[in-house]
Amino acid sequence: MNKPGGMPCHSTISNHAEDVMSMFASALKQRHIGTSTEHPFLSLPLRVEPEMHGLIVAATKKEFCTFMTKQLESTSASESDGVTHPTTSSNAGEFKTYRCLVCIRDPNDIDRIEKMVNRTIEHYVDVRSPTPKTFVRNKPKASNHEWQHCLMKITSVGSQASNFRAACVMSKYSDSNDFTLAHRLWGPNMEHPAEDLGVQYVMQIDVQLLTKCPHQIRGQLAALGIPIVGDAPYGGGTCEMRMHRHMWRRMAVQICHLEFSLPKWDEETEHTGEKKRVLVNDDEKKCVFHLNTAWWSDYLLDYERYSPVTTLDTTNVQQVLDVNCMSL
Numbered sequence: 001m002n003k004p005g006g007m008p009c010h011s012t013i014s015n016h017a018e019d020v021m022s023m024f025a026s027a028l029k030q031r032h033i034g035t036s037t038e039h040p041f042l043s044l045p046l047r048v049e050p051e052m053h054g055l056i057v058a059a060t061k062k063e064f065c066t067f068m069t070k071q072l073e074s075t076s077a078s079e080s081d082g083v084t085h086p087t088t089s090s091n092a093g094e095f096k097t098y099r100c101l102v103c104i105r106d107p108n109d110i111d112r113i114e115k116m117v118n119r120t121i122e123h124y125v126d127v128r129s130p131t132p133k134t135f136v137r138n139k140p141k142a143s144n145h146e147w148q149h150c151l152m153k154i155t156s157v158g159s160q161a162s163n164f165r166a167a168c169v170m171s172k173y174s175d176s177n178d179f180t181l182a183h184r185l186w187g188p189n190m191e192h193p194a195e196d197l198g199v200q201y202v203m204q205i206d207v208q209l210l211t212k213c214p215h216q217i218r219g220q221l222a223a224l225g226i227p228i229v230g231d232a233p234y235g236g237g238t239c240e241m242r243m244h245r246h247m248w249r250r251m252a253v254q255i256c257h258l259e260f261s262l263p264k265w266d267e268e269t270e271h272t273g274e275k276k277r278v279l280v281n282d283d284e285k286k287c288v289f290h291l292n293t294a295w296w297s298d299y300l301l302d303y304e305r306y307s308p309v310t311t312l313d314t315t316n317v318q319q320v321l322d323v324n325c326m327s328l
Contacts, residue, residue: 001056001058003020003048004053005251005295006248006249007019009056010044010047020058028060041065048255051230051231051251052254053253055096063277071094071260072093093260093261096255096258097207098206098207098208098253100205100252101228101294101296102203102226102227102228103227103228103237104202104226113203117154117155118153120151124137124147124148125147126147127146127148127213128145131215131233132233132234135150135219135223136223137223150219150220152209152210152216153207155206156206157203157204167203168201169182169193177302181300181302185252185296186229186238186239187240203226204300218253221234222234229296230251231251239251250295252295254294258289261283261287262285262287263279264279264282266279
């Protein structure tokens with residue numbers, strides 16, 4: 001499923017209906033009205049934070065939930081060695097890629113981040129610290145805190161649908177594309193949203209986690225000086241969206257790629273000697289899901305489409321100059 005941002009995976013104390021589990025269970029009941037098929041079992045083996053968008057997996061059979069749990073355990077074991085495993089790997093396990101839109105305060109950070117592509121980025125997090133959690137580059141030698149090792153890599157930078165490296169969001173002119181993009185990202189009611197945050201550009205990046213730690217993507221990117229747009233606790237400001245007389249906050253991070261081995265039925269002999277049907281990995285086939293766009297993709301496309309700099313075709317300009325020279 002493609003989960004929208006702001007929706008929790010499970011019900012909360014103040015909301016027992018508007019969550020992924022409740023709404024998916026209701027959809028299953030509607031789908032099987034008048035039939036003998038029932039779905040008493042429902043679980044989310046892959047759960048994400050409420051603010052996060054993107055791909056998640058639901059299980060309507062206990063066997064598939066067990067299968068996905070083993071996939072996660074296999075991934076955790078392979079990632080704990082600190083070795084990068086690409087999404088095209090044939091190893092068993094589950095792989096995710098996250099798409100993020102990050103804040104750039106210093107234009108020199110654009111080159112710095114591009115040089116980090118496909119390099120392992122290392123931090124340590126104090127898991128007991130409150131939000132925003134403490135991320136440091138070097139682990140303190142003597143400390144009573146519980147530090148966990150964080151590893152991730154940036155797999156690509158820039159938008160595949162756009163030709164620019166980063167989009168400017170600072171402008172004093174209300175009719176400029178920079179001004180419009182900033183207000184579409186952080187909210188129309190703010191006078192100078194980017195200037196108030198000290199942000200000059202926004203840049204899209206794809207990230208893969210090599211370890212599993214709390215707030216890892218948010219904290220490591222903030223530690224690099226490029227917090228996620230809309231991640232207020234880590235310095236990315238507040239993204240507010242108003243629709244249907246409601247307003248909610250969102251964060252520019254999305255699970256855009258999800259991959260795991262295709263499950264197939266097999267028989268397994270238990271310690272009692274009885275045979276049991278279980279789901280196992282199909283080493284030759286994989287389930288691959290991918291999202292091409294995020295909620296901010298249209299904003300970047302409009303920025304490029306209406307920007308006089310990016311829409312300038314230098315080839316046509318050169319042809320015009322050549323024609324004018326010939327006529328002279």
